[in-house]
Amino acid sequence: MKNVFYYETSLGMLGIEDNGFAVIRLGFQMEKFGKNADVYETELIKKTFNQLEEYFCGERTAFNIPLAPEGTAFQKKVWEALRQIPYGETKTYGQVAAAIGNPKACRAVGMANNRNPIGIIIPCHRVIGSNGKLVGYAGGINIKEQLLKIEGAL
Template sequence: MRNIFYYNTMIGELGIEENGLAITKVFLVDKDIEKGPSEKNETELLKEAIKQLNEYFDGKRKEFNLPLAPKGTEFQKKVWNTLKEIPFGETRSYGEIAKLIGNEKASRAVGMANNKNPIMIIIPCHRVIGANGKLVGYAGGIDIKEKLLNLEKN
């Protein structure tokens, strides 16, 4: 059974979901409609996830230490694992991520995988920007992306 709980944060209400072993989803409640059965139950893993997220929002955490199990294709998982390598406070372009995964012509596919990231913030898709340095395409909205990047700069 999947467990889910909702938390108010500086960027809005976050839903966090886990499967009993790992975090499977972190999402903005007003941007994502829940799919599939889950039980509203605040487990120890969910408590640890929100604790680490709040430390991040407070500027006290730069890396997350949580078991993750995002659902996606092998290509998506490869992209998401590469996103976790982007250091706190830094950004990469879609093209740079494509090169890092060994397929420099895949920047659009990287963008699509980025868009499907089910574990926002912890898998830092907000750190991926356009080749021209512009903030583009964030499921939570460009305003949230900008807020997260500014939080990491300070």
């Protein structure tokens, strides 16, 4: 059974969805949330939101939430590499591609980044263009910029 709950944050409306055991979706694109899910604030969803609030205030640099992102094996490999980017640091798509052992897969890494279902906790906002520019963020470049400012990466 899936549950979803929505919160108003300083960055906009945020949705968190779980499967009863782990978070499966988190982000600002509300149209992607709640399909076949009950609107219910579970303890896991509440714990996730509390940790996010601490992060937004600059009081938390890491999360301890069970995650179960749904995707292909390649996407999951990219998402795991994203989780290895330290708080307050950025990497380019090329650096992430090299980290997964496929240095020519920059575009594929970008597509996996775009399909990341658990934004912020799987920190796709820490990936930037090779020229240092903020490019591509499903929640919008403005939110990506704000997240990197919270972390002191800008």
